[in-house]
Structure formats: structure tokens, C-alpha cells
Amino acid sequence: MENPLTPEVLADPVKLTRALVDIESVSLDEKHIADCVEEVLRGVPHLSTYRHGNTVMARTELGRAQRVVLAGHLDTVPINNNFPSELRGDLLYGCGTSDMKSGVALALNLAVTVADPRYDVTYFFYEAEEIEARYNGLTLVSQAYPQWLEADFAVLLEPTHGVVEAGCQGTMRVVVSTTGARAHSARSWRGSNAIHAAGEVLRRLEGYEARRVEIDGCAYREGLNAVKIGGGVAGNVIPDRCEIEVNYRFAPDRTPEQAQEHLREVFAGYEMRVTDSAPGAAPGLTAAPAQEFLAAVGAAPVGKLGWTDVARFAAMGIPALNFGPGDPNLAHHADEHVELDKIRAGDAILRRWLSGV
CATH class of the missing domain: 3.40.630.10 (Zn peptidases)
Structure with missing residues (x-):
């Protein structure tokens, strides 16, 4: 050719x-x-x-x-x-x-x-x-x-x-999980709804104040956002697990280890696992x-x-x-x-x- x-x-x-x-x-x-x-x-x-x-x-x-x-x-x-x-x-x-x-x-x-x-x-x-x-x-x-x-x-x-x-800024994705107990939806009081429990995680994200950092005269604005949410078993079952995928964009003055530590503080009390990370x-x-x-x-x-x-x-x-x-x-x-x-x-x-x- x-x-x-x-x-x-x-x-x-x-x-x-x-x-x-x-x-x-x-x-x-x-x-x-x-x-x-x-x-x-x-x-x-x-x-x-x-x-x-x-x-x-x-x-x-x-x-x-x-x-x-x-x-x-x-x-x-x-x-x-x-x-x-x-x-x-x-x-x-x-x-x-x-x-x-x-x-x-x-x-x-x-x-x-x-x-x-x-x-x-x-x-x-x-x-x-x-x-x-x-x-x-x-x-x-x-x-x-x-x-x-x-x-x-x-x-x-x-x-x-x-x-x-x-x-450039670093990036990290984590999955924050809430747990509950399954039950028939007709007797929901016998279970614990993990999707409802995710509300507190979402409130923490909604109220989060992202840092603004200046390095060598260059401004970096961080961001922490839910990007995906999943949960549920069936239309008549109280769910026992819900997962919220969160993306964190962090300024280059933080290492991935420091970024992870910060997220564990933000989501204290919840299960959190890191699925992807790259330094700035x-x-x-x-x-x-x-x-x-x-x-x-x-x-x-x-x-x-x-x-x-x-x-x-x-x-x-x-x-x-x-x-x-x-x-x-x-x-x-x-x-x-x-x-x-x-x-x-x-x-x-x-x-x-x-x-x-």
C-alpha cells in the first residue's frame, strides 16, 4: 500500500x-x-x-x-x-x-x-x-x-x-460498599436495606469540599465524585449489598498512598477497596x-x-x-x-x- x-x-x-x-x-x-x-x-x-x-x-x-x-x-x-x-x-x-x-x-x-x-x-x-x-x-x-x-x-x-x-493530577477509583440483610419486601422490617444505607455515603460525597492547590504557580482543583452505583437482588427482596464506585482526582502534591489514606478517612466506617490508581x-x-x-x-x-x-x-x-x-x-x-x-x-x-x- x-x-x-x-x-x-x-x-x-x-x-x-x-x-x-x-x-x-x-x-x-x-x-x-x-x-x-x-x-x-x-x-x-x-x-x-x-x-x-x-x-x-x-x-x-x-x-x-x-x-x-x-x-x-x-x-x-x-x-x-x-x-x-x-x-x-x-x-x-x-x-x-x-x-x-x-x-x-x-x-x-x-x-x-x-x-x-x-x-x-x-x-x-x-x-x-x-x-x-x-x-x-x-x-x-x-x-x-x-x-x-x-x-x-x-x-x-x-x-x-x-x-x-x-x-497532571493523579487519579484513583474505589468501590465503597454498604451491607444489610436480605428479607422479603413484604416483611421488610425483618431485613436491613443496603441501598438505603448508601444514602450516608452519597451525603458525604455531596458535602465534600475539594481542595484547590497551587504548585509552582499552577492551580490544581481536586474532585471526588460517585460515577456508578449498583445493588439489588430481585424486585421482592430487600438488598443486602450496595456498591458505589467513586473517582478521585487528586493534586500532584499527594502520592497515591496519601490519596488512599484520605479516602479511607472520608469513608470511615465503610468497606472500601481500590480498583485503579495512577500517580500525578x-x-x-x-x-x-x-x-x-x-x-x-x-x-x-x-x-x-x-x-x-x-x-x-x-x-x-x-x-x-x-x-x-x-x-x-x-x-x-x-x-x-x-x-x-x-x-x-x-x-x-x-x-x-x-x-x-
Whole structure:
């Protein structure tokens, strides 16, 4: 199959965004897009290119004093009547336009066109970010070839609408359970209704006051919310168990262990089990490349309120931030789109940063 990433397309980040969007790459089906990206990068003389699964990495070897990473995931969520792409005026519509093929296009365009950056650069295009962590290409490479990711600083090209979003919040899911005793509903006083008992858990959530934390000038607002509830046996049985699934988004000044301890205090007296947890990441703005990146952007950073793979970089001791042209509020939507001006502006910022001009 002919590679749609032609020299003409590669030279223009807008055209490149559209070409990438028109390569279907739902999670676990990234082989074709990885093949196309790998073929392009292996043809660039100033890069050394490697592949692991459907993750492709290319790097300069110029002997610079510092190394930076530009990273983006190749996969998308399932298509929702938004494939292939469609250009409407100054907006490009299609699955992955915002999250995050416009960001991938910026990195791939720079990889091909910038031969003499002021840092050594690692360009990292990875698989399976949108699904379970065990498939995530960044995680798999960090386990198999950690040397590929060694760097002083990383930019994750997640959608931020052209704003620097520093660090990220941690996330934790727990299940809080209430118990009772079964009985026939005609003789309900002989039992104890676990669903009714869940009312106190819900009242604690309703009255919860979430922390607001400022770290390195970046504000993080926590959140604690019920996201699912289940219980019941049959239409004529008093239920003896009810489970409330709760999601906690916590500021990066808390470890997962501290977050769990806090939740045990909130839900004291109830059974609670943790079903999922991921640490946050501090803003990471003190590294010299980060300061130089902020200077190139020319605007103050804000805290990332969601969770992103910057936390995986932070776990490896690499400060990282989020920056990309897409609007995060459009990620995963059927009408997902990206503004062409945001792609061009992001390209100008990254070029200014890498060139030092």
C-alpha cells in the first residue's frame, strides 16, 4: 500500500495532520500508521530510528548537552461517523484531529525538517494510549528499552488548545460498599436495606469540599465524585449489598498512598477497596529546557486537571509538560476537530524553541 505521507505532505503540518487522520488507527490497530511513520523516519539521514511493536522512536545523535523528547500517541478512540477527515473552512474535522494527530503531525514534521536543533531530540510515536495501561507503548518501551526514553525534559503533544498545561493530577477509583440483610419486601422490617444505607455515603460525597492547590504557580482543583452505583437482588427482596464506585482526582502534591489514606478517612466506617490508581506529576518547570520552552510560548502555564502520560515520564525522573494544538474538550467527540491556525501556531512555537531563535 502506498504511503500517503509524501514529501509534499510532510513539509506542511496542516496537510500532514489531515493525512494522519485519514489513516485509521483505533487502539490495537496501529500497524499501518506505524509502518508509514517508520518508513518516513528511516529515510531521514539525521535520525536513528527504532521500533518496538507499533511504537516508533527516532533520535538525533548530535552530542548536545541536553536531550528532549517530543511524544505523541498514534491511536484513537473508535470511529464515530467521523472518518475520513473533512475540511470546513478553517476547521479540520475527523477522529483524532484534536486527540492527538495534530500534535503527532507537529512532531513528525519537525523530525523531518529540523536537522540541527539546539538539543538532541527524541521523537516518540507510541501505540495504545487510549486503552488499558498494559498495552501503552510508552510503558512497554520503558520496560523493554528504557534507554530510548532517557532525556532531560519531555513535551507530550496532548491537546491543550495551544496552552502549556503543566504536570497532571493523579487519579484513583474505589468501590465503597454498604451491607444489610436480605428479607422479603413484604416483611421488610425483618431485613436491613443496603441501598438505603448508601444514602450516608452519597451525603458525604455531596458535602465534600475539594481542595484547590497551587504548585509552582499552577492551580490544581481536586474532585471526588460517585460515577456508578449498583445493588439489588430481585424486585421482592430487600438488598443486602450496595456498591458505589467513586473517582478521585487528586493534586500532584499527594502520592497515591496519601490519596488512599484520605479516602479511607472520608469513608470511615465503610468497606472500601481500590480498583485503579495512577500517580500525578509535578509541574516540572524548573528544568532549563522547560524554561526555554515557556519563553518560546510567551504565556504562563496552567495546571493539567486531567491525567496524561506526563505522569509516566515523571515516574522515570523526566520532567514533562503537555502542549498541543487540539482542544481537549473536543477529544473523543463525534464532532472532534482542530483549528488550522492552532496547528500553525504550535509549529511556530516548537520551531522557535528547538532553534533557540
